Amino acid sequence: MIPPIASRFVAGESPAEALEHVRRLNERDVNAIVNLLGEHYDERDSVAADGAEYRTLIGDIANSGLEAAVSVKPSQLGLDIGEDVFRAELTEVVDAATDHGVFVWIDMEDHTTTDATLDAFETVAREHGGGVGVCVQANLRRTRADVRRLADVPGKVRFVKGAYDPPADLAYTDGARVDEEYRKLLEYAFEHYDGGIGVGSHDPAMIEYAKALYDQYGTDFEIQMLMGVREDAQYELAAEYEVWQYIPYGDRWKSYFYRRVTERTDNLKFALRAVLTG
Numbered sequence: 001m002i003p004p005i006a007s008r009f010v011a012g013e014s015p016a017e018a019l020e021h022v023r024r025l026n027e028r029d030v031n032a033i034v035n036l037l038g039e040h041y042d043e044r045d046s047v048a049a050d051g052a053e054y055r056t057l058i059g060d061i062a063n064s065g066l067e068a069a070v071s072v073k074p075s076q077l078g079l080d081i082g083e084d085v086f087r088a089e090l091t092e093v094v095d096a097a098t099d100h101g102v103f104v105w106i107d108m109e110d111h112t113t114t115d116a117t118l119d120a121f122e123t124v125a126r127e128h129g130g131g132v133g134v135c136v137q138a139n140l141r142r143t144r145a146d147v148r149r150l151a152d153v154p155g156k157v158r159f160v161k162g163a164y165d166p167p168a169d170l171a172y173t174d175g176a177r178v179d180e181e182y183r184k185l186l187e188y189a190f191e192h193y194d195g196g197i198g199v200g201s202h203d204p205a206m207i208e209y210a211k212a213l214y215d216q217y218g219t220d221f222e223i224q225m226l227m228g229v230r231e232d233a234q235y236e237l238a239a240e241y242e243v244w245q246y247i248p249y250g251d252r253w254k255s256y257f258y259r260r261v262t263e264r265t266d267n268l269k270f271a272l273r274a275v276l277t278g
């Protein structure tokens with residue numbers, strides 16, 4: 001049973017609870033990106049179990065007619081065991097998703113996984129002609145080059161500021177510098193991409209910037225935010241723009257909730273206020 005303070009951020013422990021949340025969200029014109037919580041598996045059984053659950057979930061999404069994608073973590077699909085394990089499991093998930101017309105996002109984890117994640121994305125995206133997207137992190141110095149590389153790969157790219165703490169020589173550590181880099185990455189994408197831009201940020205300034213770039217270039221984009229964060233803004237934006245809410249579920253909710261409240265001290269205040277004000 002998920003306590004109220006965490007149920008603001010996690011849809012439940014079962015796929016049925018997650019899909020019920022998706023149904024309520026779709027009624028308000030917000031689409032869903034469903035993530036089964038799990039990461040850093042060092043046993044193949046755990047990888048196979050989550051891969052199988054994603055394939056079942058994809059079938060359930062397709063049969064229910066809900067507007068939902070899924071989002072997987074590389075280390076959930078075996079990257080800590082080996083790149084070959086990750087690629088094989090990812091391919092099986094994307095095969096199933098392609099059969100059912102469901103989109104698959106690949107989350108980006110810490111900087112040691114960036115190459116393996118982008119390489120696997122590129123292979124699978126080219127093999128499937130799209131239907132898959134990957135996340136890039138503005139706080140990494142390498143990301144400008146990665147974003148140029150991804151320009152002619154089919155699929156979508158989600159732009160985030162970065163939730164991990166990379167070593168200082170590889171990253172921008174100052175918040176204002178990360179924001180500046182985020183804007184530069186969006187500028188490049190709106191100018192050079194055919195669409196498929198995911199603006200993964202709660203920051204009103206970044207969203208305004210994306211809207212202005214859309215007005216300038218007309219490139220299709222979507223806004224992505226987390227469940228439980230600025231939900232009123234999500235519903236308002238959905239009247240005019242494509243909005244997707246990232247919805248985690250599963251019995252490993254404790255570490256996800258802990259990360260949300262520790263990545264920004266403010267998030268704890270937001271979480272507490274959310275519980276207190278219902």
Ligand code: FAD
Nearest residue numbers: 107108135160161162163200201202203224225226246270
């Ligand atoms: P911040 O820079 O944290 O805050 C800027 C402003 O946004 C704040 O001043 C405030 O106005 C507003 N804001 C922020 N949080 C709140 C809140 N809780 N309530 C109200 N207002 C708030 N990171 C990864 O490294 N890999 C991933 O795969 C990944 N996937 C993501 C997917 C989605 C859909 C989203 C939304 C984020 C993802 N992230 C991922 C996390 C991301 O990297 C950031 O750590 C996180 O989004 C915080 O940055 P921000 O741009 O939202 O805003």
